[in-house]
Amino acid sequence: LTPSSPCACLASDSDLLLAPAPPCPSRPPFPVMLVGDSGVGKTCLLVRFKDGAFLAGSFISTVGIDFRNKVLTVDGVKVKLQIWDTAGQERFRSVTHAYYRDAHALLLLYDVTNKASFDNIQAWLTEIHEYAQRDVVLMLLGNKVDSAQDRVVKREDGEKLAKEYGVPFMETSAKSGLNVELAFTAIAKELKHRSMKLPNEPKFKLHDYVKKEVRGSGCCRS
Numbered sequence: 001l002t003p004s005s006p007c008a009c010l011a012s013d014s015d016l017l018l019a020p021a022p023p024c025p026s027r028p029p030f031p032v033m034l035v036g037d038s039g040v041g042k043t044c045l046l047v048r049f050k051d052g053a054f055l056a057g058s059f060i061s062t063v064g065i066d067f068r069n070k071v072l073t074v075d076g077v078k079v080k081l082q083i084w085d086t087a088g089q090e091r092f093r094s095v096t097h098a099y100y101r102d103a104h105a106l107l108l109l110y111d112v113t114n115k116a117s118f119d120n121i122q123a124w125l126t127e128i129h130e131y132a133q134r135d136v137v138l139m140l141l142g143n144k145v146d147s148a149q150d151r152v153v154k155r156e157d158g159e160k161l162a163k164e165y166g167v168p169f170m171e172t173s174a175k176s177g178l179n180v181e182l183a184f185t186a187i188a189k190e191l192k193h194r195s196m197k198l199p200n201e202p203k204f205k206l207h208d209y210v211k212k213e214v215r216g217s218g219c220c221r222s
């Protein structure tokens with residue numbers, strides 16, 4: 001994935017000013033997969049990120065898999081993500097398994113108002129371990145934090161689990177938009193750094209970045 005000449009999918013703004021970028025086929029988008037139990041808010045998180053809107057009202061479960069593209073500008077570089085929204089329902093699990101291998105990043109969600117979705121995270125991690133690439137970028141998200149009165153999973157429990165498995169963690173809300181942009185930006189930054197490997201650039205540390213930015217967002221101070 002290390003680019004020799006940047007294309008429109010992964011090119012700095014200054015490069016684009018100097019010469020027209022070559023077409024994208026040489027640079028496919030980074031596949032990012034959303035996984036977690038049915039109803040945790042995967043589709044809503046994606047819609048919030050892509051369109052800045054919240055899908056309220058009746059809940060329509062994803063069938064199989066759906067995907068959307070979004071280009072982010074990270075440190076002056078365009079990074080194209082192809083985000084795969086998977087169905088959380090058990091009956092679609094074999095479909096999801098087929099996609100893990102090609103995913104460069106995974107956002108694993110639970111719902112802070114649904115204890116079972118949190119308890120199932122270990123099973124999801126086992127599945128990820130079995131099917132995904134060993135070096136896949138992984139982040140744990142506790143979604144629906146806007147529903148404070150219905151919360152049954154404490155932030156500390158999410159943090160503890162994430163620490164146990166060595167994965168970055170943040171709480172999100174597809175409804176309010178809290179940390180949604182940040183979650184995808186963090187993933188895009190990590191993918192960009194891994195693929196570009198510029199000689200004089202300091203190594204990007206996803207864990208540290210997430211910790212610093214979450215603290216800065218003011219969402220999680222007790």
Ligand SMILES: Nc1nc2c(ncn2[C@@H]2O[C@H](COP(=O)(O)OP(=O)(O)OP(=O)(O)O)[C@@H](O)[C@H]2O)c(=O)[nH]1
Pocket residue numbers: 036037038039040041042043044045055056057058059060061062063086087088089143144145146147172173174175176
């Ligand atoms: N309060 C609140 N509700 C949310 C949030 N995100 C999703 N929801 C609601 O939760 C329900 C399920 O959301 P989806 O995004 O469809 O869930 P999903 O994980 O894609 O479900 P599957 O497609 O079955 O895997 C919907 O009724 C949403 O409106 C959130 O951040 N806050």
